[in-house]
Amino acid sequence: MCWWLGICAKKTMDNKILIVEDDESIMDVLKIILRKAGYETTSFSNGKAVMLDDYEIPNLFLLDKQLSGIDGLDICRHLKENNNTKNVPVIMISANPQIGTLAIEAGADDYIEKPFTIDFLLSTIKGHIQRKETAMLDA
């Protein structure tokens, strides 16, 4: 029964990724990569909608750190403070190698440095979604 549910979950629940990225071409690249890998994507070029909780909760957040307006780290903190989203994995992306420490401090689950390889991006995302899945199923 759980196994069957697991398959259903894969089809309908666990492939939504919400991206916040202000550079159009990087956003384009991410969408192509993720859709080809079977994910559904929702995209925002800034953090307004997320901060206002005006979105459908995804299975994973992919946030760029350097955003015009609200900083990616603030969005991360907001997500982790909110009961509805605190268990949804957040992965931060940044060109700044020091992002690592900052991201973890803000509560992010992982971080990816720009530029990245497709393989690394996909495996990181997959890893975190699977982990949360397992956690939920075990619950």
Place this chain on the structure above:
Amino acid sequence: METSTEELQSTNEELTAINEELNTRNQELKEVSEYAQAIIESMHESLITMSPDLRIRKANKYFYDTFRVKPAQTEGYYLYELGNGQWEIPELQKNLKLLQNSNQQFANFEVDHDFPGIGRRSMLLDAQKFTLKDRKEESILLSIRDITTRKQIENSVRESEERLQLLIQNTYDIITILSKEGDILYESNSVERILGYKPTERTGKNIFKVPIVHPDDIKQKEAAFEKAVASSSEIVKAEFRLRHKDGSYKDIEAVYVNLIHDSQIAGIVANYHDVADQRKVERQREEFVSIASHELKTPVTSMKGYIQILRDMFSVADDSMSADLMEKLDYQVDRLSNLIKDLLDVTMIREGKLEFRKTDFDIDQLIHEVVTEMQLTTKKHLIVADLKAGKKINADRERIGQVLSNLISNAVKYSPDADKIIITSSSNGENVAVSVQDFGIGIRPDMQKKVFDRFFRFSDPAGKNYPGLGLGLYIASEIIKRHGGTINLASEKKQGSTFSFTIPYKN
């Protein structure tokens, strides 16, 4: 009658004896007089004898030579009549009057006067009265010592000193003279402009007892000062922050020179240069490079993304040739990306923002990974690894990997005609040691010192510049140094180079 003759003879003899004695005495007097005269005439001081009413009786040779007059123009004349009244100097007249009336002698009376036909002269005058027993009246003896030259030299020296003082007072930098214990012996005026203290507020204080140096910089400043005291001709440089009177800190570049053994200075001379503006410009530059690196990474990221997507699409469509081209394109984008990363690393190092994420890892395993990766970049060289460290170290794995990649890629780049590169690792009680050896043309001794400098690039004898920004080794050496390790180069002409580094277990 006979008695008279005897008496006469005896008297005669007495008279002769007296006469002879008188003659002898006269002779002696004459000699003494001549002797005295000779002294007076050979003196380098002018002497005049005058009657009490200041009529000149005699003057010596030096007087006539100095004032260019002749006895005929002088003897018998009143002092104030001489040479168009050149001696009619009010102060002198006053003093001579005192001498005449109340016997008050004077000495070292200074006269500065423009003597017609001779020029400006400075002189010291001594005058006294004396009486010769046989004369019924007294004489006044006036001696004149010419100190013109001495005064000129003194003036010239004083003017020189004043000019020097003025220069020092108005330098842009602070010039300080310190004793070897650190007491401030002198501080120039700029200390007020740069640090807000008046020179009088700091002079006499000890720089170690009343410090104005930033607490974090104290050790540095003390070390530099000690080095200056210990050396005798070396110029010692240091940088530290000094506290302005208003509490804020200023960046100062200091230069010390030990002049303790120079009798005129007898201290350590310190020159403090305000580098606030320089630092500001440098910081702006670093910030710009940092921003630029970030901005450059964005298009590079999407380029890499598109290229990889295309590569995968070509692979799936079985178009291996196109996929291969995409792979080569991806490699070039990686090169670009690495150059940008290096630039960013360098600014972070310069700004002191380089942070390490330290973990425990097996060094041999890391070397193995990097070697495998790097072997893909060269078909010509065989990278041989002889790894015997067998130890885990606590360090930033990614950064140490960066050092290894850099050393191996250099080895590949700079030994285009060789066919192997040897990597070794070993460990002892305290450190792990790694070396990367290539068999290229070697590095000239005079360049070996500069190899780890920022922006240093190799050029071969033909003048060809090898590609790269010259940052890799600088970054590598900073990473190793900040792990508490050492990095070295050994190189022999035509035989190749070996770069080696150590990392302590505890760092």
